[in-house]
Amino acid sequence: MQAYHGKLLELVAIDTEANQPFLQIRLSFEQDIELLWKIDADTANHLKTVTTLGQSHKYRLSFSSFWDADQHQYMSFLTRTHRNQSEKIYFPCSEAYVNGLNAIKYSEQINQIQALHFLTNHSQHIHPVQQQKATPHRFSRKFSWIVAATLAITAIISFGNYPMNNLEVIQNITVKANGADNETPLDLTVIEESPLVEQQQTANHFPKEPGTEPTIPTSEPVFPTSVLNEVISYSILEGTVALTFDDGPSKYTKEITDILKSYQVGGTFFFVGSNVLKYPNHVQYVHANGHTIGSHSMKHTDLIKLSYEKQELDLLHTNQLIEEVIQEKVILFRPPYGSNNEETLKVMENNQTKMVLWNTDTLDWKSHNADKIVNAVQTSKVSGSIILLHESQAVIDALPQIIDYLQSQDLQIVNLQ
Template sequence: MSESYGRIIELLAIERDTETFGLRIKLSLIESAELLWLTDNETIANIAGAAEFDGVHKYRISLHTAWDENKQQYIVSITRTYREHSERFSFACSVPFRNELESIKKIRHADELHTLPFLFTHRSEADPSEEISAAEGDLKTNRFARKRHHLPLKLVSATIMSLIFVVLLSSFNYSSPGDMNPHPTVTATGEAETVIQLLAENRSPIIAKPVAASMEEAAQSKPKESKPEDNTPPASIPQLELEEFISFSLPKGYVALTFDDGPSKHSIDIMNVLKKHEVGGTFFFVGTNVEKHPDYVRVIHANGYSVGSHSMTHSQLTSLTYEQQQAELTRVSDLIEHITDEKLILFRPPYGAFDDRTEALSQQQGSKMVLWNRDPEDWLTRDKDKILEYVQHIEASGSIILLHESQAVVDALPKIIKHLQDQGLTIVSLK
């Protein structure tokens, strides 16, 4: 089980002193403590792009970071919740922020918090000289002596907002997994005007938002029978073994084509295109579709392509209880392993949404969580030309590309493969 299981960092506000920015958080261990986390302005600016404090939604910072080999930076996620609804966003963070997060993960009791020099007991503006109670431990050695002004980011002066904007332009070049639910992504290279407008309107630009996968294929009519060109696996399918527990990207020189929401009537057609070009591919199957088309799973696995799980019912896992999440992961694994007679290693959470419970369950099962850093939103456009155009205009080296099983993807796939190969990239199956 993850060492961070049971720890929750709730983000309450972004606050400023005359000289310093900080994150006001509520850290829950066995008991809870409201703290001020002083970290670097660059990471805070990135968080500001993903959070808008409207008094309705709640925000929680993930305790897990991942290294993006392609961008050479750490990324972390923040989950926004309202009642039973939740969305997960990703943002770039600095090495110091990542190290601070790792230090928080090692804390087991509130009385150990005083050992972390970047955390301060949150002070009330009404009584800045109030002594910290004994119940809060010995954090008084770390508290601020001067009065702090707790203002939401929206009320920060134009000078401070300009500073954040400069940092945004230098930092928002990260393409997130979508993770997750459909939202526009603001980047520094092509949409600076949009950022300026959003800041002027006291709205926060979103740096990377999750993209929801469609389940329309599962509701379509009975799939036609597609036959593989032959039952002989290619002599050699390029493969790459993932080293990280959670992967958003690959080393440079490699690219992974991944296909979600099957098996469907398009599964074998996709496999045949991959076979013809002797390239790798990874399929993430939904359990309810596996029950309908077990033969497709069997054929794809027998031809040497990687198979992973995409939950049992394509539910947003973060909205489920621990027991429900466990059922979503174990039921689909049991189904696929019965068909392939092989331990299932790869797992992709629907919408890219996961939490500490999902991490713990995945680790218990020995799974590797595969997300993505390139998303043509093919489920939305269903247009082969737009899918191809997207791939042709990205830095594909080191990418995990998110695709869904559809006729548009089948039609675009040959040209996508040719384009990637023309760049000298190795298209791999993930292991």
């Protein structure tokens, strides 16, 4: 479990000074400070249309953002809280806004945040959190912008002390229940089930999916682990073998986990962001049972069609969704279709992420047939292999025989890390 620092970003006002729109925000992080955030007019206008500031509602800006491929638009959201009711409201935003969010989010110290060029201290006073004022402040006319011109900044990505906003745990996200369709867009306005006033929430209070009530074990079993040392891995050490499960979480996740657990063997799951939103309980279940989780893009996108920036954003968004559930850094990634290019490699390197490919393909997604899947494993060179599987009933049916076979070959079935 990584240490992390929760940050809260409250939107106090939206204003314009000399044709420059800006947000007045209150950042709670170590201390409570008020900042002015210079933003683009489009994002400011979108925010204005979804807020009525100065009323009794509170607005908290999310650090989450994603690229909406259908709308060709970045999206983020804010949470409007009124008494015990809170509501998640999505709004279109600019890439500069996304970069700004990331820069704040990944800053480890308050002085790093204050040094960001698009931010200005609203007040010279730094209020300790205990003295936080509830009423919105009026804007001071005296502020001066530190830096003008470009809003584009580079997100500061840091690895140690990875900050996560504890208040943005997935539990407050509800999505349309649309079966197995990975491309289901999020509901744009979702009434949440619980107030967001608590600063500490545990990761297992997720919205209950009908009919699923996974039991969360309190201790994590430890499975043999193979630590990957390369930016890209296709195989692991002889004498070991890795079972990998793609495209979940799904209705099959829990059963796959239970089979691995009953054999006390490792397994690695590569989750698609849109499915993480549908089945956060299953993400938690896999993690609580000690198996590794990697990411597999937001919407199972063929990454090589995307620019470096969009590939990176997709990775960070997917990782964030998973990390908010498991409260642990995601370090493994498998590109959909195995499709990757130079840009993908740079994204991996710049984000300390390891790409996991495979050298044994069971073609399970094609046959949907347990016998054929087992046969594919038995006719492969399994020692040192990373075996590609997908979450499905056929894989559940095949899994005990696959594990029996691998164990009969004296192989250690490992978690990847």
